[in-house]
Amino acid sequence: MRGHGKVALAIAGTAVAAAASTAWPVAAGTASTGGWVLVDQEDFDRPLRIDGAPWRLDPQGRRSPWNVDAFDDDGEAWRKISGPLFARRLATLNVFRKRVAFGRGGWLTAEIAAVDKDRDGRPDSRPGLSTARLPGGQRVGRISEPSWDAGVLIRPTRPLPPRYRVEMTLRGLGFGGKRHGTFDYGGRHNGYTKEPCKTRYPWTFQGALPGKERCDYPDVTRENGFYYLTILDYATPAPHGNPGIHFRRKVIMDGYYSDDARWKNAGTCDPKTRRIYRTFEGTFNGVNALFPRGDLFRETANNNISNEYYIKTRCGNVSMDKPYGPGNRFEGHLTSAELQPQLMPKAAYRFAVERGRTGYTLEMSGPFLHIGQATLRVHHDFVEDGRPIWHYNQTPGEYDGRFDRRLVHRGPAGTYTTEHSWPKGSAYPDSFIIGDPHLNYYEGTADVDDVRLYVPR
Structure with missing residues (x-):
């Protein structure tokens, strides 16, 4: 199996060097399933040393790690x-970070970030990310995010192979959604504690929004x-302000x-x-299974900073730039299924x-919800019926430039x-993320288990 060379990564018109990577070694005696052989796994049975790692001030700018x-x-x-208003807004806060490798040979990395507003x-x-024990004795990795102005991610330390299967098991989720028919439970609303001034600033x-201060956002x-479980198009994902992802x-x-x-x-x-x-x-406990389109972008207030999506479900396929179909009253989004968080940790969900x-x-x-235990799978070709998956190519030879275009991003x-x-x-390069990649959204806890990487047999 071939490894990754060092490649120029063009994202939003900026060249970024991708991390060099060699082929993933197959450990002796590892298991295989369905044509895949296991090359790395993390079951969180051993204590993690992440929360004790020191915080580092992000210097920002091009020299920032x-x-x-x-x-x-x-x-x-x-x-x-x-204009200068954004720089003034950003100057009102600092961002502190941790980047800690863990797992066998350090194959995984925890990316943790938090804002210092004062x-x-x-x-x-x-x-943070630490090991925790469930009532039945099962050990898990607990993502803990007590405040919305922070983020926690699990990602691979190096880019993924050319062909792979990556999966994780979810054994607990406390990032919002309804429970027993209401958003209000446990002293929180939709998973958030009830302090005022929880905004998407800056x-x-x-x-930046003219005339508005932090609590006006x-x-x-x-x-x-x-x-x-989501695949990004660069090697070192970490929590950032939410628009960029x-x-x-x-x-x-x-x-969502x-x-x-x-x-x-x-x-x-x-x-x-x-x-x-x-x-x-x-x-409101749905799973969005989305294929970002590389040929179509949102032209509204999002200013071309988001792709349109193509969605495949058991109920049919939808391109999000069009209504669902003749006479269909639904539009705007299609969620593939709903979780039942109250069944965890006795039950679990696996995403791959x-x-x-x-x-x-x-x-x-x-x-x-509705169907009970089931496995739902959808596939989209790299280019299917003229629709490309955004930035699907890991190497220059996999893509000929046909979907390149100029994008104009407008602001005040x-x-x-x-x-x-x-x-x-x-x-x-392909890199997966598990967790919360936003520094100005999302709050709660989640229990993650059995992160596994397979390559073809």
Whole structure:
């Protein structure tokens, strides 16, 4: 099996060096399943040494170890569309980080970040990743995020192989959604504690908001979520302000637990009856299985900083730039199934992504609402019916430049132009994330187990 060479990574018009990687070695005596052989796994049976690691101040700028591209936390794109106002907003806070390798040979990395809003030299909260024991004795990795202004991710330390299957098991979820028919439980609303001034400051898709201070920015507590398993197009994912990740996702399996009015016409698939019901009639514990399109971008207030999506479910396929179909009252989004968090940890859910010769497969297994125990799988070719999966190519030879285009990102103070969003000669390594990649959204806890990586037999 061939390994990764060092490649130039073109993301949003900025060249980023991808980490060099060799072929993943197959450990002696490892298990195999369904044509895949296990090369690495983490079952969280041993204590982790992550929470005790020291915090590091992110220096920001191009020399930062966490710098990505023009859409980074302090990126050129935001400065162009916001003018000096964004720089002034960003100067009101610091970001502290940890980057800690763990697992056999350090094959996984924990990326943890927290905001220091009063600039007193320490993070305002203590997010982390540690081992915990469930009531039945099972050990898990517990992602803990006590405040929305922080993020915790698990990612591979080096880019994924050309072909792979990666999977994880979810044994507990406390990042919002309804329980017993309400968003209010455990002294929280939608998973958030009830302090005031929980806003998306300072990062929005429009850049800095003129005339608004921190507490005037839009409230986030109606929008909680968690990334079960998602593939990004660069080697070192870490938590950042939420807009940037919308330009970096290859395939997505996440939960977005929101009753915001803009989702009032969204639908959710009942995988048993294969009929779509109104998302607002469900439990807000859905799984989004999405294929970001590399040929279509949102032209509204998001300013081309988000791809449109193609969604495949048991209820049919949907391109999110169009209504669901003639006479269908649903539009805006289609969720593939709903979890039942109250069944965990006795029950569990497994999420897997496979990259094969022709495309990506998304898989989820567990006791879903309406259908019970089931395995749901959907596949999309790298290019299917003229639709490309965004930045699917790991090497320049896998792509000929046909979907390259110029994107203009508009804001209140100006514009930023991505001259080449997907040029010929570009390449994008695969890296998965589990957790919360946002520094200004999401709050809660999750129990993760059995992170596994397979390669073809």
